[in-house]
Amino acid sequence: MTPPPMLDGPHVAPAPLRVALLGLGTVGREVARGLLTCGSRLEQAANGREVRLVAVADREPARFEGLDLRDVERVDDGARLIGRPEIDVVVELIGGVETAGRLVAAALEAGHAVVTANKALLARHGADLERLARAHGTALRFEAAVGGAIPVLAPLAGDLAANRIDAVRGILNGSTNYVLTSMTEDGAAYEDVVAQAKTLGFLEADPRVDLEGRDAVDKLAVLIRLAFGVWPDVTAIRRAPPALDGRAQDHAKDHAKGDGPPGVTGVTAALIEAARRENLVIKLVAYAARGDDGRIAAWVLPVAVPAHDPLARTDGPENRIEIVGEPVGRVAFVGQGAGGAPTSSAVLGDLLAIARGEGSTWAGLPQAPTLAPDRLVDGMDAPRRWLTCDQTGGGGDKGGNADNGGGADNGGNADTGGGAITDRATIDELRARLGAARPGAVLFPVLEGS
Numbered sequence: 266m267t268p269p270p271m272l273d274g275p276h277v278a279p280a281p282l283r284v285a286l287l288g289l290g291t292v293g294r295e296v297a298r299g300l301l302t303c304g305s306r307l308e309q310a311a312n313g314r315e316v317r318l319v320a321v322a323d324r325e326p327a328r329f330e331g332l333d334l335r336d337v338e339r340v341d342d343g344a345r346l347i348g349r350p351e352i353d354v355v356v357e358l359i360g361g362v363e364t365a366g367r368l369v370a371a372a373l374e375a376g377h378a379v380v381t382a383n384k385a386l387l388a389r390h391g392a393d394l395e396r397l398a399r400a401h402g403t404a405l406r407f408e409a410a411v412g413g414a415i416p417v418l419a420p421l422a423g424d425l426a427a428n429r430i431d432a433v434r435g436i437l438n439g440s441t442n443y444v445l446t447s448m449t450e451d452g453a454a455y456e457d458v459v460a461q462a463k464t465l466g467f468l469e470a471d472p473r474v475d476l477e478g479r480d481a482v483d484k485l486a487v488l489i490r491l492a493f494g495v496w497p498d499v500t501a502i503r504r505a506p507p508a509l510d511g512r513a514q515d516h517a518k519d520h521a522k523g524d525g526p527p528g529v530t531g532v533t534a535a536l537i538e539a540a541r542r543e544n545l546v547i548k549l550v551a552y553a554a555r556g557d558d559g560r561i562a563a564w565v566l567p568v569a570v571p572a573h574d575p576l577a578r579t580d581g582p583e584n585r586i587e588i589v590g591e592p593v594g595r596v597a598f599v600g601q602g603a604g605g606a607p608t609s610s611a612v613l614g615d616l617l618a619i620a621r622g623e624g625s626t627w628a629g630l631p632q633a634p635t636l637a638p639d640r641l642v643d644g645m646d647a648p649r650r651w652l653t654c655d656q657t658g659g660g661g662d663k664g665g666n667a668d669n670g671g672g673a674d675n676g677g678n679a680d681t682g683g684g685a686i687t688d689r690a691t692i693d694e695l696r697a698r699l700g701a702a703r704p705g706a707v708l709f710p711v712l713e714g715s
């Protein structure tokens with residue numbers, strides 16, 4: 266019998282994975298804390314490879330305080346750490362698009378692996394960054410960009426890769442879900458809840474990013490890349506419900522005329538009450554599906570969700586993401602969509618995956634091209650049931666657009682004949698039938714199936 270081969274020599278510990286962390290804000294501080302205080306747990310999970318924080322960057326020196334950074338280099342500008350041979354991975358947690366984009370691109374070109382939580386950057390420059398990462402043979406991971414703490418992107422690209430993905434839907438923005446939940450459960454007025462959400466730190470520095478649905482469409486774009494293998498033009502994804510008369514005011518500079526206010530900015534107490542009477546709950550839902558013709562239908566809209574649907578029961582800052590595919594059926598991912606500590610879980614998980622040599626978030630999936638503009642639709646031309654509600658008045662200063670196109674009794678928008686469920690009809694049919702009689706009314710889709 267042949268003896269087993271001899272193992273040659275004593276065990277040699279793998280070289281540490283050396284991490285530079287850019288941005289010590291809400292998420293960055295928690296990632297730093299994890300790297301500094303949970304070393305042995307992380308090392309075990311990385312097949313015995315140490316994950317070592319070697320450098321941090323933040324513009325504000327006070328952000329270094331309260332962390333044990335004795336053996337860690339500190340700089341005031343992330344750019345100073347890019348291209349250094351003693352750094353393996355750059356973690357970008359500064360946010361924003363321009364500077365962060367330059368730093369991430371430079372890091373990939375220099376051969377660093379990159380971890381980022383930056384959905385705004387990925388939604389706008391994901392195709393270019395993916396090309397760069399592949400061209401330079403480096404890993405780009407971004408689990409925290411969608412759903413904060415919730416592991417959904419790596420499972421979508423990996424565990425679910427055997428499926429034909431048909432649809433993705435979910436509640437992707439905890440701040441707006443908090444606003445809608447408070448309005449629904451406490452009968453609170455929009456302005457009061459938004460003010461409260463600001464105080465609690467639930468809203469971005471520019472609240473329009475959340476309230477107008479921009480954050481949710483960014484996340485949806487990233488989901489579309491992994492579910493359908495294309496990077497969509499995020500600015501073309503619908504995030505305002507259609508107006509009944511088709512001539513409504515231009516509610517946001519970058520939004521189409523003929524639409525109501527974007528995101529949750531047109532949600533009023535009257536709309537929520539009208540929904541409740543029909544056993545429906547208003548939620549800001551993100552949706553994308555691939556049609557038989559290969560086109561992608563995508564939108565982020567306030568929709569009327571049947572009260573029994575799990576999306577209707579996703580409350581407060583919680584997120585829920587559902588993937589529908591063949592043969593898996595429907596799977597759901599639920600958890601904290603934001604917050605420094607929960608989100609650090611996803612960033613640290615990406616670092617462990619890089620330490621284990623698992624590559625990019627897209628795993629073995631082929632390179633994703635940019636989706637041709639005519640392949641992205643909003644699917645709103647199909648007949649469906651709608652909740653019509655006379656607008657507006659829910660939002661006060663809803664991001665700087667003063668003209669809300671109708672009654673301005675903020676928060677107390679009396680039900681002046683709105684709040685009716687239509688039969689199954691197209692927008693055009695309803696406009697022809699009701700448009701003239703209901704100027705200023707907005708059509709909120711009633712969610713059906715997936």
Ligand SMILES: NC(=O)c1ccc[n+]([C@@H]2O[C@H](COP(=O)([O-])OP(=O)(O)OC[C@H]3O[C@@H](n4cnc5c(N)ncnc54)[C@H](OP(=O)(O)O)[C@@H]3O)[C@@H](O)[C@H]2O)c1
Pocket residue numbers: 287288289290291292293322323324325328341342343344357358359360361364382383384385409410413602603604605608
């Ligand atoms: N917060 C969450 O719950 C959450 C959840 C999921 C994903 N994310 C994403 O994670 C990223 C970080 O979010 P965050 O909430 O942690 O942001 P944050 O609290 O604003 O922290 C960003 C930090 O980076 C610093 N910074 C900006 N530019 C810099 C540069 N060039 N060099 C060094 N430091 C720089 C900022 O300093 P200044 O304050 O001086 O600008 C700030 O301290 C964003 O992309 C965000 O979308 C956040």
